[in-house]
Amino acid sequence: MNLDSGTIAIIQLAWSRHLGLEDNALAETDSGERIYSVSERAQTLCFLRLFGTEVFSGPEWAADRARSKSALELTRNSGLVQMSMEHGGRTLGAEQLFFADSFPTVAPLEELAVANDPGLALALERLCPPDDVAEAGLAGKEDLFILVDDSLDEPRPVAGAGYSITDGILADMSVLTAPPYRLQGLGSYISSVALEDAMAGGLIPQWRAPLDNVGAARTAVGSGFIPAGVKTSVALSA
Incomplete structure (x- = not known):
């Protein structure tokens, strides 16, 4: 399955704006080529590879x-950290980017209900390991869908x-599943x-999964x- 060309163009537009580039920068750069966005005031180094096009942003010394x-x-992460070590380089993470442009086939689960209560999102976070909670940031999302066992x-x-809309x-999507209910397809369903x-x-759904999180990538594809x-x-030291 592939994304529609119109969807790709919109994603490229959104990311061009997010990175402070011209609207058509990503769309008009050939796959395999790299854009350098240089600012001496940059406090981060960022490398993006999207649909084959690459963007590196940061100060001139880093671009060199x-x-x-x-x-x-x-x-x-180690590559960017090593090249910025004397500037206090501190990893902010590496993530894989996923997108969707077709409606999924969602069959209702008779034994479970879907609620939109932010309080239930907080309750779900209390059932999960702190690292998972921080990674998902579920309770902070603008629109919530919580799968509830109301039996x-x-x-x-x-x-x-x-x-949340970006x-x-x-x-920008996230998902969180309580440990006792994992590996049952519930994360993909919700x-x-x-x-x-x-x-x-x-909107065009976007999913960002840590590069080393195989489970999150599997859930994204399953959804x-x-x-x-x-x-x-x-991040660079101030």
Whole structure:
């Protein structure tokens, strides 16, 4: 399955604006070529590879070093950290980017209900490891969809998904599943519900998964998302 060419153009527009580039910068740069966005006031180094086109942003000294680096070297956190060590380089993470532009097939789960209560998102976070909670940032999303087992005396959240609108175009998604309910397809199910809602609102769903998180990538693909790129960032000391 591939993304529609019109969808790709909109994603390129959104990311061009996000990176402070001309609107057509990513669309008009050939696959395999690299754009350098240089600012001496930049406090981060960022490397993006999206639909084959590469963008490196940061100060001039960093751009000079990046010109001799491969995409693989710049994608790895260690590569950006090593080239910025004397400037206090501190990793902000490496993530894989997924997008979707087709409505998923979502069959209702008779034994579980979907709620939009932010309180249930907080309750779900309390059931999950702190690292997972921080990575998902679910309770902070603008639109929430919480899968609830309401067969109990007190409804229990088992999984949740949500999104916030970024750059006016993209629905930035996240998902969180309580540990006892993982590997049952519940994360993919509730993500599909959120995806459908975002697309109905005219948005393009975007999923960002840590590069080393195989489970998150699997959930994204299971929810109908297609991998399209990677992004790595490093913070510089002030």
